[in-house]
Amino acid sequence: MKWLILAPLIIAGSFLAGATSATENTAPANAAEGPSKVEIIERDGKFQLLRNGQPYAIKGAGIDHADLELFAASGGNSFRTWAVDDGALPAKELLDRAHALGLTVSLCLEFAPERVGFDYNDPVAVAKQKEETRARVLANKDHPALLTWFIGNELNFDYTNSKVYDAVNDVAEMIKELDPNHPVTTTIAGFDKRAVKDIQERAPALDFVSFQLYADLANLPKYLKKARFKKPYFVTEWGAVGHWEVHKTKWGAPVEQTSSEKAAHYADSYLKVLEPFGDQAIGNYVFLWGQKQERTSTWYGMFTEDGARTEAVDVMHFIWTGRWPANRAPRISRIQLNGKNPYEGIYLWRGKSYDAEVVIVDYDKDTIEYRWEVRRESRAKEIGGDTEAIPELVQGVVGTSSTPKIKVTAPDEKGAYRLFVYAYDGQGNAAHSNTPFYVK
Incomplete structure (x- = not known):
């Protein structure tokens, strides 16, 4: 039987070194009512974020409505949103919950991208959006x-x-007049040279720029050096390798x-890109402290759909606190289906049965429960994280046994499918793996 080796998560010495700097003291939440004063200072070419006059090292994640209590208990101190009025919770409620837990929030103001049909040549639409933004800022x-x-x-x-960046600058100037206490940025998908140039030329009122990269995060220092970019920045989304950045099957x-x-990729990204360049990368928000459907239900979330924690949560807990959680998530191999891994291209004949198996290692030697399921391959074409439909669950094709090895019967209808396995340790943690296959 061919297996992909369960690669070691961390080289202990280097990870411990990275975690030590991540646990420096940060400014406590402002207990008094009223705004906190946040600013970015520069000393000898090094940038630092201050909150109420004290250095503030962001230990952040992208969160909309997930478990803020667990986030705080895991060492997180700040989270970002994607909306004020259209989020899962009203901004006021989210801010109140954050404040009660000693957390801060980077609040994202709704601003229409051109790809949804907004016309930045339309002065009436642009003015209306600015006034809507004004109301959100004032509130x-x-x-x-x-x-x-x-x-x-x-x-x-x-x-x-x-x-679009003229409009961004106009709103940034407005925010500075309304609110001199909080820096202003906009986020960029990837390292987009044209967007960086447009921002530098058209949006000088921004206090810093924010980048959002996944596997390509490894190249960010090279991009910045080549562009001679010397300003402070946040990385406001980073995490799993993107679905557009991976190997694809023939179908x-x-x-x-x-x-x-x-x-392992989360740890690598932090150690090689975020932690070493902290003089410019003055804040980051890992994606996603929660769960969402985007090509699969497991691709970007650090939690499963039923709320179980994965190893990514353990890694961020270590980065933020310098210690592992008391009970850790299981480790998992790739699924072997009919003796093959997904890179080999798995074709099955409809109605025939095949072996599927996975290897689990649990640090705490907990009893593992398994859940296997088959879904149709996602047909989603959405981009930019837009809402996707959840692929159909195929009934009656996997064994009911909660074991690491089962029989899978290929569905009767030909086409593309995906086999999933979830391994639960009974302590609120889980591991998952999936493999695409095609039925002839």
Whole structure:
């Protein structure tokens, strides 16, 4: 039987070194009512974020409505959103919850990207959006949990009209007049040279720039050096390798990493890119403290759909606190289906049965329960994290046994499918793996 080796998560010495600097003291949450004063200072070419006059090292994640209590208990101190009025919770409620837990929030202001049909040549539409933004700023600017403002999310995604950044600058100037206490940024999908140039030329009122990269995060220092970019920046989304950055099968299905491979990638990204360049990378928000459907239900979330923690949560707990959680998530191999891994291209004949198996290692030697399922391959074409439909669950094709090895019967209808396995340790943790296959 061919197995992909369960690669070691961390080289202990280097990871411990990285974690030590991540646990430096940070400014406590402002207990008094009223706004916190947040600023970015520069000394000898090194940048630092201050909150109420004290250095503030962000230990952050992207969160909309997930478990803030667990986030705080895991060492997190700040989270970002993607909306004020259209989020899972109203901004006021989210800010209040954050403040009660000693957390801060980088609040993202709704700002329409060109790809959804917004016309930045339309002065009436632009003025209306500015007034809507004004109302959102006025409603939230004095909350003590507020840290920074984001003007929109990935406005450069498929954009053609550079005037979007004229509008961003106009709103940034307005925010500075209304709220002198909180820095303002906008987020960029990837390292987009054109967008960076447009921002530098058209949006000088921004206090810093924010980048969002996944596997390509490894190249960010090289991009910045080549562009001679000397300003402070946040990395406001980083995490698993993106579905557009991976190997695809002959029928076009992206091959997803296991939860263990993802955890190793989170650690690698932090140690090699975020921690070493902290003089410029003055804040970061890992994606995603929660769960969402995007090509699969497991691709980007650090939790499973039923709320179990994966190894990525363990890694961030270590980065933020310098210690592992009391009970750790299981480690998992790639699924072997009919003796093959997904890189080999797995074709099955409809109605025939095949062996599927996975290897689990649990640090705490907990009893593992398994759940196997088959779903149709996602047909989603959405981009930019837009809402996707959850692929159909195929009934009656996997064994009911909670074991690491089962029989899978290929569905009767030919086409693309995906086999999933979830391994639960009974302590609130889980590992997952999946493999695409095609039925002839």
